[in-house]
Amino acid sequence: MDILADNARDRYYILRQDKNQVLVFNAVTNVQTAILRTGNYPTRMAITRDGKYLLVGSDSAQYISVFDL
Numbered sequence: 001m002d003i004l005a006d007n008a009r010d011r012y013y014i015l016r017q018d019k020n021q022v023l024v025f026n027a028v029t030n031v032q033t034a035i036l037r038t039g040n041y042p043t044r045m046a047i048t049r050d051g052k053y054l055l056v057g058s059d060s061a062q063y064i065s066v067f068d069l
Contacts, residue, residue: 004045004054009069013054015042022056022067038065 002015005027014023020042024034041059047069048055056065 001043002045004047006047006051006054006069008051013045015045015056017042022054036065036067039063 001017004013006012010027011033012025012027014025015021015038016023020038020040022036022038022042022045023032024036025032036054038056039058039061041061042056042065043059044057046055047053052069054067054069056067058065
């Protein structure tokens with residue numbers, strides 16, 4: 001559903017809506033390093049300005065999943 005690069009950590013994040021997950025990949029080796037569970041029907045991702053948190057918004061939800069990077 002969405003993809004987001006994290007240049008500061010050499011990672012990228014792929015949003016998998018069908019499983020309510022964010023897949024974390026190493027950008028150098030393209031190896032999956034983690035799976036983050038989100039709320040139902042995740043649709044968008046963003047990194048905060050300070051680069052400390054990954055925010056994941058879900059469709060028809062009134063909350064945001066926040067992950068400490």
